[in-house]
Amino acid sequence: MIAVMALGVFLSAPVAFALPALQLDIVGGTYDPLTETIVAGTDVYTLVALIDTGSNKVKKLDLTTEEFFISVALSPQVGPGHSNLGSFTFQGDDVTGTLDGVIDTTIDATAEMIYGSPPFENLGGDQGHDGGDVGSHGIFDTFFTEFSFVFNSANTVTGYNTADNPGGPISDQDGSLLAAFFQIDATGLDDSVTLHYDLYNTAVKNGDVDRYLFAPYSHDANGGGGQPVPEPSTVLLFGTGVLGLIGYARRKNLKPNH
Numbered sequence: 001m002i003a004v005m006a007l008g009v010f011l012s013a014p015v016a017f018a019l020p021a022l023q024l025d026i027v028g029g030t031y032d033p034l035t036e037t038i039v040a041g042t043d044v045y046t047l048v049a050l051i052d053t054g055s056n057k058v059k060k061l062d063l064t065t066e067e068f069f070i071s072v073a074l075s076p077q078v079g080p081g082h083s084n085l086g087s088f089t090f091q092g093d094d095v096t097g098t099l100d101g102v103i104d105t106t107i108d109a110t111a112e113m114i115y116g117s118p119p120f121e122n123l124g125g126d127q128g129h130d131g132g133d134v135g136s137h138g139i140f141d142t143f144f145t146e147f148s149f150v151f152n153s154a155n156t157v158t159g160y161n162t163a164d165n166p167g168g169p170i171s172d173q174d175g176s177l178l179a180a181f182f183q184i185d186a187t188g189l190d191d192s193v194t195l196h197y198d199l200y201n202t203a204v205k206n207g208d209v210d211r212y213l214f215a216p217y218s219h220d221a222n223g224g225g226g227q228p229v230p231e232p233s234t235v236l237l238f239g240t241g242v243l244g245l246i247g248y249a250r251r252k253n254l255k256p257n258h
Contacts, residue, residue: 019159019177021055022068022199022215024048026223027168027181037196038166040223043187047221048169049180049199051151052159057213061201063151063178067096068201070182071118071134073144074109075196075222080141085109085190088224090147092182097148109189113143119202120146121209132210137217139196151178162219186224197221 027046029038049070051058072090091104098105099120100112107113114120116127117140127133129141157169159176169179186195200214 019052019055019161020216020219021052021058021213023050023052023162023219024070024197024199024215024221025050025162025166025168026221029166029168029221029223031163031166032222035222036163036218036220038162038219038221040184040221043189043224044183044185045223046168047182047184047197047223049149049151049182050157050162050169050177052177054159054176063153065150066201067148067150068180068199069119069146069148071144071146071198071200072107073118073139073142073196073198074113074193075139075142076193077139077142078110078193079115079143082110082143084111085193087188088195089185089188090182091184092147092149092180094149094152094180095147095182096150099145106188107145109193110143113145115143116141118144118146118198119200119209119211130208130210132205132208134198134200134211134214135217137220139198147182149180149182151180153178155179155181184223189224194222195224197223 024038025048026038026040027048029040029045032039049068053063074085078085087106087108089106095103099114114127117129117133117136118127119133121127134140155178156171156173156175157177157179158172160169169177184195189195198215198220200211202209203212
């Protein structure tokens with residue numbers, strides 16, 4: 001009896017989950033469970049990068065100088081040949097660099113983008129994929145560009161999980177997260193593609209530039225243009241569920257009546 005009561009207390013107690021070290025969100029955005037992505041409802045929106053200052057890996061970094069990166073990729077996959085797919089703008093007070101070195105600029109898709117997968121290793125050509133790069137997760141290889149920035153220690157916000165509570169952070173001087181804000185205008189982007197965002201920082205290993213910390217693919221963001229592409233794992237689960245329902249229906253129809 002005591003064991004049963006103890007089990008009941010355990011099951012009813014709230015469970016605390018650690019936040020990812022890095023997350024993305026969109027102000028006013030919603031979470032799409034099919035694509036496992038925070039999605040913008042309009043072509044003009046604010047993208048938010050978040051970092052958990054309490055993470056053990058983050059504590060090893062000097063956040064006053066550490067550069068982080070947001071890759072902006074075209075989805076569904078485009079390339080390797082260039083296409084004329086319009087343009088978009090990416091602006092932010094904390095941006096420190098872009099592919100062409102111009103801050104607060106308009107990016108032509110795909111003329112001012114590179115084909116492959118991030119992070120950047122070869123600015124003069126294709127980005128060959130290796131195990132240390134951002135995983136494909138149904139997005140790469142495609143055309144992308146990359147923006148670097150440094151988190152501002154003054155932009156503290158309340159800790160939250162963007163997959164559970166998307167839509168933008170709440171300013172909090174005692175908050176456990178730092179936030180960086182970027183203004184996106186995708187009204188000039190072709191409707192056949194959308195913008196997919198990944199967040200990470202990098203480390204060099206044996207001359208190879210690899211990701212170090214990165215936002216989980218379930219905490220990515222999408223906005224502008226067409227509809228985001230479902231993550232491969234989500235498609236697999238959905239397909240398995242459909243097959244299960246078909247099998248159940250067939251068994252039910254074959255069951256003899258009494």
